[in-house]
Amino acid sequence: MSDKYQALPAPTPETQHFWDGAKEGELKLQRCTSCSHTYFPPRPFCPECASRDVEVYSASGKATLYSYVINHRAPKGWDAPYSIAVVELEEGPRMMTNVIGIAQTPEALELDMALEVSFEQVSDDIFLPKFKPSAGGAS
């Protein structure tokens, strides 16, 4: 693709399911079948109770804007200003992302606003989970 994504994720056996899901437009999380804890980033055991009995499932893709910065010094291939954000997924875990489809200003990017996942293809196999304002408005 472009030279925008010089830092492309290199999936490992423990994270492959996440990137396979992203390619299919699904946001994959893991859940412990012993204690029901949902967690991210991926690992083959529960970080809450250490059980190895965990399952992968598809998250709703709904999230709220937890915190962010607006970067004004663009790396090669990026157009500043743009947000680097952490969203809180409806299922609980938080993840880093970019908020897209909205003005990249403090006025537009309101904390706790409703967002939904939108995958962006950045290579043959990698689709990054980005987030845009929720179509339904407030969650």
Next chain:
Amino acid sequence: MKPGSVAIVGAAETTELGRIPDLSEIGLHADAALNAMKDMGIGPKDIDGIATAGTSPTNLAHYLGITPTWADGTAVGGCSFMLHVRHAAAAINEGLCETVLITHGESGKSRVGKSGFGRSDGSLQGQFEAPFGPMGPPTMFTIPVLRYMKDRGLTHEQLANVSVVQREWAAMHPRATFRDPITIDDVLNSRMIAYPFRILQCCLVTDGGGALIMTSAERAKDFPTKPVYIIGTGESVETPMISQMADFTSSRAFRVSGKKAFDEAGISHSDVDHLMIYDAFAHLPIYGLEDLGFCEPGEAGQFIMERNTAPGGKLPMNTNGGGLSYMHSGMYGMYALQESVRQMRGTSPAQVEGAKISVSHGVGGMFGASGTIIMSNERP
């Protein structure tokens, strides 16, 4: 550790600070080490324990001609040197070595002989943070702050004021990089780096180094320098991913490390005469004041605004000007420790009169790790 059982007997920074294009990183380590050894009148053959980050203990031992019986290469970022002090105290008390040299050297600005920070695209950070366009710590370490501001009511003016007050301290230090006074308006009108952070709220990028030498309190009497006793120590780590920090308004590593150090020293907050909180960015002193227990959650911004940490205030903090004004080579923790030692020796250009207890608190990575060292010029 037993409070006061170990002391810092040698301390020095590199001969120059700021821009040092004629020394490589290992050269900066050595320059600081030679200055610290000279400070107390010993040589490399007298050192039997070494600890360092940014280079390996092996590189350091070879370069300086040291044959150690104890070596520590703990590298958890800028607070690594606080952890080294803690580990060295334990090692000395355990009899693993007698005289420990701790060094830091970093060519942050000139980048001569710079050790690389490797990035792995397969690491969790490489997969789940790096692809979203971060440009180093100014765009990552800063991410929790908008959440803190909303939940705790911190204002942009209060955040800007952190830099203003620290500049007042820097003005007293001949070696500080930036010494001219600044106002809140200056900060809020300076160049935007990553909203809400402007350039005057981000640390400097400079070259330099520092070294500490430690030994038992008993042996400390054999040296000409005034001993600075270690009375409390703490450390912890949380996460290598800022996005996975459990609470965006408080650092778990800060809380754990700070409590451990205060419990060990057996002191209360009102006993503290001088405080250093690692300030790579303007929000760190705010998190530090609260997580160490000097302020209630949400009160630190106003606490600084009311000049409690400023010259003349009841809790002098970051009296060298901090990473925001004094210097910041990348791993600043060594300079916080150096200023604490100067204050305990009574030799700081911004000396706090009569100071007996100093707390030096560091961060590693981006809220990833923490180390806390409590020093005193009186043996408990």
